[in-house]
Amino acid sequence: MKKIINDPKNFVDEMIEGILAAHPEQLKCVNNDLRCLVRSDEKKSGKVGLSTGGGSGHLPLFLGYVGKGMLDGCAVGNVFASPSARQMLEVTKAIDSGSGVLYIYGNYGGDVMNFDMAAEMADMEDIRVEQVVAGEDVASSPKGKEDKRRGVAGIFFVYKIVGAYAEEMASLDEVKRIAEKVCANVRTMGVGLSPCIIPEMGKPTFEMDEGQMEIGIGIHGEPGIGKGELKSADEIVEKMMESILEDLPYQSGDEVSVLVNGLGATPKEELYVVYRKVAQILKDKKITVYHPYIGEFATSMEMAGMSISLLRLDNELKKLLKKSANTPFFVQEELE
């Protein structure tokens, strides 16, 4: 296990201690619970609170997007495991400023169950909560059954756009409408070249031989379309883009933002080799790229691989995508 860690039992808490030590001006914990994180700056009265949560092992997901222009709070689980409903509730109470809270999270059984429960508990405390579940991995469930899809890196676009809208003091209904609109316009597919190791388990989550890949893999190693021989970057991108483009579908004349996301061990150099082909394909299809994001936005620790996400833009989404943001893991100056 090639990991720089201490006792695997303490991995998540020590990681959070490091994050809080590094970014105290941006993040703090609630009631001394390391798993309940909120923005350090003062709540803006009347602003809708935005909360997320999920398992650890996916940095910058999820807690890394808590900050100015994005989220207000996050509940943090163990590696690849949901945080508890109680932790979600604590975050909810800490970030509500009277205008309600929107939960935005990925479509995983444990998270759905716990966020549902947290929403019920919040209701009993007279905090209005709405939920939007992101699920845009086209490999995880076929067209027509979109509600079964896993949420992966595309949730970054939801956080970014919804965060900007909430800063403009939009109402909870409006913020929820925009979140659903982003979800409806984003599609993702991933490819994995190696497994990762959960520290407490000490062995790989699945097997993959040298020279193999799996297109459609999930960020916990969930199966994709099937394992196969590792192809060239251009061939991999062609196959992934075909599935993504035909799903929405994205069409000639559309304007999109692109996210090429590294899963962990894949170098930035390779992500740009991938983006080169993505840009060529989109140009050939007469789809315009507005502002691509390339880097690590949703990882699986040291898994090798990447994912491609497209977000179809209209004027409303583009205006919000452009706004500045400043979190411990993502900084953007207002775009032109």
Added chain:
Amino acid sequence: MKKIINDPKNFVDEMIEGILAAHPEQLKCVNNDLRCLVRSDEKKSGKVGLSTGGGSGHLPLFLGYVGKGMLDGCAVGNVFASPSARQMLEVTKAIDSGSGVLYIYGNYGGDVMNFDMAAEMADMEDIRVEQVVAGEDVASSPKGKEDKRRGVAGIFFVYKIVGAYAEEMASLDEVKRIAEKVCANVRTMGVGLSPCIIPEMGKPTFEMDEGQMEIGIGIHGEPGIGKGELKSADEIVEKMMESILEDLPYQSGDEVSVLVNGLGATPKEELYVVYRKVAQILKDKKITVYHPYIGEFATSMEMAGMSISLLRLDNELKKLLKKSANTPFFVQEELE
């Protein structure tokens, strides 16, 4: 070879094509040479030009720091190989606006030779060039022989601070003075847990068994203090910090910035486990941390490992470190 690439021969050019496709508003090439990159925005008349260069495989190094508040140009070599003097000269000519150019690069034989030659050629074209060679890896050469040290991730601090100073229209002599001051106050040490593969070679640059590590490793896999059994994060950090702290030395009452840099495959989670211990050690020594940077700043493709750099601050360096910057790989809003 678990890489998402096409023909290894085209790896660097395709990566740069991807970068130029993604960031045309920030980067462009000179004379259609993909290996000669400069800022896209207009030159500020009278501003000292800042140039760097080096081998590929280290993103964001080197080209990723070309942009507002940091560098003006970069010559790009093949993987782990120096760019040519001619390419360095082309960049020099493109970024000079009459006030001269400062070369800032890491202490590697090929780079030193080629930058020296480029400086001579620039002189013949009546462009004044000064050079600062960064070398802060305490494991690469003992105290007293600092001029033999390799330049590694600490060069980020040189780019950041010198870039801010040049934007304030400081003279070439002044800009060089600050660059040397940063170099004099920064120290780094790395640890590697796995090798990386140069695409054209197709095999690891060195061997490392499962469960081993090498403290003091260079970003091309240069030998460190010797291979040994992989220790806990806290033990590794203690050993590295001891060497770093005693070298300058950093002392009680000092204020430092910290850079915890991932070499490629090591997840951000582990970098924060590392930072947690770094912060504890500094606190115990009564050394104040001003603003830590944690992430991938100087990589070795898919090598597992990390490095720790400390920069001792004074008022002049701190003021410049705070300034905003905006490059394809690094964005900072002005700090408080």
